[in-house]
Structure formats: structure tokens, C-alpha cells
Amino acid sequence: MKFNFPVGALEQIQTPFYYYDMEILNSTLSTIQQEAGQYGFKVHYAVKANANDRILKTICDAGFGADCVSGNEVKKAIETGFNASGIVFAGVGKADWEINLGLDNDIACFNVESIPELEIIDELAGLKGKIAKVALRINPNVNANTHHYITTGLEENKFGINQWDLDNVVYVLNSLKNVELEGIHFHIGSQITDLLSFKDLCIRVNELQKWFISRHICPKVVNVGGGLGIDYEQPDSKSIPDFKSFFKLFDEFLELQPDQELHFELGRSVVAQCGALLTKVLYVKNGVNTKFAIVDAGMSDLIRPALYQAYHKIENLSSDKEEEKYDVVGPICESSDCFGKAVDLPHTSRGDLIAIRSTGAYGEIMANRYNLRELPIAYYSDEL
Ligand code: LLP
Numbered sequence: 001m002k003f004n005f006p007v008g009a010l011e012q013i014q015t016p017f018y019y020y021d022m023e024i025l026n027s028t029l030s031t032i033q034q035e036a037g038q039y040g041f042k043v044h045y046a047v048k049a050n051a052n053d054r055i056l057k058t059i060c061d062a063g064f065g066a067d068c069v070s071g072n073e074v075k076k077a078i079e080t081g082f083n084a085s086g087i088v089f090a091g092v093g094k095a096d097w098e099i100n101l102g103l104d105n106d107i108a109c110f111n112v113e114s115i116p117e118l119e120i121i122d123e124l125a126g127l128k129g130k131i132a133k134v135a136l137r138i139n140p141n142v143n144a145n146t147h148h149y150i151t152t153g154l155e156e157n158k159f160g161i162n163q164w165d166l167d168n169v170v171y172v173l174n175s176l177k178n179v180e181l182e183g184i185h186f187h188i189g190s191q192i193t194d195l196l197s198f199k200d201l202c203i204r205v206n207e208l209q210k211w212f213i214s215r216h217i218c219p220k221v222v223n224v225g226g227g228l229g230i231d232y233e234q235p236d237s238k239s240i241p242d243f244k245s246f247f248k249l250f251d252e253f254l255e256l257q258p259d260q261e262l263h264f265e266l267g268r269s270v271v272a273q274c275g276a277l278l279t280k281v282l283y284v285k286n287g288v289n290t291k292f293a294i295v296d297a298g299m300s301d302l303i304r305p306a307l308y309q310a311y312h313k314i315e316n317l318s319s320d321k322e323e324e325k326y327d328v329v330g331p332i333c334e335s336s337d338c339f340g341k342a343v344d345l346p347h348t349s350r351g352d353l354i355a356i357r358s359t360g361a362y363g364e365i366m367a368n369r370y371n372l373r374e375l376p377i378a379y380y381s382d383e384l
Helices: 007-011 022-037 053-061 071-080 096-104 115-127 163-175 196-214 243-253 268-274 304-308
Strands: 017-020 042-046 065-068 087-089 109-112 132-139 179-185 221-223 261-266 275-286 291-295 314-316 323-329 338-346 353-356 377-380
Touching: 007 353, 022 042, 022 053, 022 243, 022 268, 042 268, 053 071, 053 268, 065 071, 071 087, 071 096, 087 096, 096 115, 109 115, 109 179, 115 132, 115 163, 115 179, 132 163, 179 196, 196 243, 261 268, 268 275, 304 338, 314 338
Parallel strands: 017 377, 042 065, 042 261, 065 087, 087 109, 109 132, 132 179, 179 221, 221 261, 291 323
Antiparallel strands: 017 275, 275 291, 275 353, 314 353, 323 338
16 A cells, blocks of 8 residues: 555644654554464564654554553553553563552563563552563573664663573572463564564574473463564565565474464564654755755654664655765754755755654654743644
């Protein structure tokens, strides 16, 4: 499905703003539910990717669970209508109030990343007379071959419990009275485009499952996290993300025990392509090698290019003149406030409407108020 820009309507709106194509979101959601559902797999949406009210409600209504990484995300998921039994809570540094919030709401599971965290959850659950369900987040030491800032499954990363520490963790777990092992959890990184990395993960999970079973432990849930990448170069690509091959791979290579459930935590692949950041050109000026198109959106609205040197396709929706090269930059007082260098765009002038594509994930949610700018607002295709 191709992103639909109602240019006439969008041109009337004060820029910058995020624009969400709800048809794309809905079609992505139904593809995921269909492809995962046929194997009985359950998908939790990684709220961190985009917690915009309408987006979250649409995902909730489509029957997804919620993968949260802060107390406020848990709160938001509950307010949105996600069932507590479909809420999991991950993160290396859960504060006591956040753990208590999870306990008070009887969420499905805490994904636990260390022995001290396990002990605190046990203590806080004990004070409430509850048994907390926990999944051990195990660092599988699998290379996701992605940007080093978003690789998480290597031993050198801060995430998860390393395999050499598992004996200790299971020993402690068995000694605690107020926690119960619900599952094992993995996440190797984000924006993974080589599906073979997920095959490596399956192989590692199978080995670990054997380790648990040899100790007469059979976790009810295996949660393999998220990470499925999208096509930033061709946002309208029909073949990527390839949900069909992704879920099929897990069905083929992951050996589940009878009655074990397989869970996923997808973020980017769910929401990235339904969103675009819309901005207008304020000024065009000459640079040494290219022209600068100075737009009214900045790195405060979309930080991915500045933070990860991330590529986002940039389109001029107002011009179809001959192409020239532009550095598309924002108004913020930082040289890194640049959305793309030497971008081929049709001849661009003041007032042209520019779309920065594939920004539905980790776009609006990572916006900030640097330079005391306003936070970007959002519009939706079905409301214009
Ligand atoms: N589960 C866990 C434990 C995670 O840490 C993450 C993402 C996900 C699931 C969802 O991964 P996804 O399906 O979205 O790849 N801000 C960065 C991405 C950070 C991802 C952090 N963890 C970016 O803009 O690229």
C-alpha cells in the first residue's frame, strides 16, 4: 500500500507536524495478526516506538499486547485499554515505584535483567502479598549486525543476564518466595534487515531451552523481542518488512516445548511506515557544494538523523521541477541538525512542503524541546 499524502489539505496546516496514514497502519496491523496468528504467536507492541494516543489505541483495538519500558508506559497502556494480562514490563533500571505500579495492576510479566532486580521485585511483591511473574532476559550474545547504538544482544551491552550467570540466577530465583518464573526473554537489537540474525537467535534459544529443561525448568513463555527492520530507502516497498518470512522462520527454527507460547515485541516494523514528518522550506541558500534547504522542522522534532546518522527519505511534495542537490537542514543551533546531505530534490523554493518519510517509529516519541521549540503535533489521514 502506497502512502497517501493529501497535499492540498496538508498545505493548509501549520508545519512542522507528524502525519499518520491510518490505512497503512491498519493494513500493517492486520498483516501481522494474520501472519503471527496462524502459528499461535502473540505480538506485544513495543510502546517505546510510538505512544501517540491514536496510534496506541488503534494497535490496542487490533488485539496486540503491550511491551513497556517505564512506569509511565505501563500507565499509558492501561489507560489506553490494553488488558493487564497482555502487558509486559522490561528495562534494566526499573525504579521501585514502577515495579509497584506493575504489581498493583497485576501485569503479565516483569522481564528481569539482573539478580538485584529480581530480589527487589520479590521484596516489593512480598510486601503486597503478591506473587510477581517474571521472565529472565537472557543476553544471547548474538550479533544483530545493526547500528552499534541499537545492538542489544551482545555480552558487552548492558542488557540482560549473561549466560555464565544463569546458574546463579536460577539458584536465587528458587530461593525467592514471591516471584514465579513465567518465561525467558531475548532481544538482539533493532532495525535488523538480515533475517539470518533471527535464525542465529533461534539456535541460541534452542540451546538455552535445553539447559533449562535439563534442570527440570520449562518456562511457559519464550519471548524473542523485536527488531525486525524496515526499508528506509523505499518506504513504499511492499516486500519489507517481510512479516511472512519473519514469523515462518521462527516457526521453522525455534523448538518450542508442548504448551509453550512464543511472544514477540515489535515496534519499528509496526509503525514506522505509517508516519511522515511534514515540514516547509523557510529559505534556500547557496553552500559550497550544494544548496541548503532550511526547513522549519529540526532535530528536536526528529532526532534519528542527528543521533544515529539515520537515513530518512526526503520528498518535496510541492515541486516536480528539475532535480538539484540540497542539504536539508533545520533551524536549530547545531551542525548535526541536518536531515540529509546532498539529497536529490526537484528545484526547491520557500514554502515547499517536504515529507521526511518512515518516521512513524522513534520519531514523534523522541521529540524534545531543545531551543525551547514546541513539541510537534500530529494529524491523521482519516481526520483530514
Ligand atoms: N524489545 C526490547 C527489549 C527492546 O529494547 C526494543 C527496542 C524492542 C523490543 C522493539 O524493537 P523494534 O521492533 O522497534 O526494533 N531509538 C532507536 C531504536 C531503539 C530500540 C530500542 N529497543 C531508533 O530510533 O532507531
